[in-house]
Amino acid sequence: xxxxxxxxxxxxxxxxxxxxxxxxxxxxxxxxxxxxxxxxxxxxxxxxxxxxxxxxxxxxxxxxxxxxxxxxxxxxxxxxxxxxxxxxxxxxxxxxxxxxxxxxxxxxx
Amino acid sequence: xxxxxxxxxxxxxxxxxxxxxxxxxxxxxxxxxxxxxxxxxxxxxxxxxxxxxxxxxxxxxxxxxxxxxxxxxxxxxxxxxxxxxxxxxxxxxxxxxxxxxxxxxxxxxxxxxx
Numbered sequence: 001x002x003x004x005x006x007x008x009x010x011x012x013x014x015x016x017x018x019x020x021x022x023x024x025x026x027x028x029x030x031x032x033x034x035x036x037x038x039x040x041x042x043x044x045x046x047x048x049x050x051x052x053x054x055x056x057x058x059x060x061x062x063x064x065x066x067x068x069x070x071x072x073x074x075x076x077x078x079x080x081x082x083x084x085x086x087x088x089x090x091x092x093x094x095x096x097x098x099x100x101x102x103x104x105x106x107x108x109x
Numbered sequence: 110x111x112x113x114x115x116x117x118x119x120x121x122x123x124x125x126x127x128x129x130x131x132x133x134x135x136x137x138x139x140x141x142x143x144x145x146x147x148x149x150x151x152x153x154x155x156x157x158x159x160x161x162x163x164x165x166x167x168x169x170x171x172x173x174x175x176x177x178x179x180x181x182x183x184x185x186x187x188x189x190x191x192x193x194x195x196x197x198x199x200x201x202x203x204x205x206x207x208x209x210x211x212x213x214x215x216x217x218x219x220x221x222x223x
Contacts, residue, residue, distance in 0.1 A: 046212060
């Protein structure tokens with residue numbers, strides 16, 4: 001499975017868009033990009049995933065570059081409740097979802 | 110629909126004691142997983158199962174055993190607990206072969222070995 005690189009921490013002002021980057025330069029053609037978040041000590045929560053095209057759901061948008069070597073998770077209007085650790089993962093559902101260190105997003109009032 | 114349920118939620122063990130953590134899911138998921146998370150770190154995969162009666166090793170399997178006798182349950186056993194196994198343990202499940210669906214995680218078991 002491809003490894004990912006994320007900045008260890010980011011800040012965002014409440015109400016503004018939060019853009020979380022992820023590099024996955026060794027991603028293979030059949031690997032999907034998944035994003036999860038973990039709020040405080042709770043279990044991780046699925047956010048969104050994609051293969052090639054940009055994706056949007058009620059929680060976030062996912063922008064994947066044309067060469068698929070990087071992606072950006074966008075929280076359009078961040079709230080204090082979005083403060084969490086965000087994990088970017090590449091995966092082909094082989095049964096081994098491997099988490100990296102993630103990005104700690106701090107949303108500030 | 111309870112999702113993924115972990116029992117117990119908290120436990121304190123003495124070094125050398127044994128215990129079993131139970132993970133139960135009611136979503137008919139084929140895949141189930143056990144992760145551990147240490148302070149300030151990401152999740153590390155211990156063992157996983159791709160179906161009833163199957164198990165496989167993850168990143169950090171030493172000191173743990175697992176069993177998947179029923180599709181809905183995945184048990185994690187510590188035969189002789191060590192302080193290094195103090196951690197938060199998360200169970201997760203997913204559909205097999207479904208890339209349009211992520212994992213569902215339980216709320217965690219906080220284990221302290223003294």
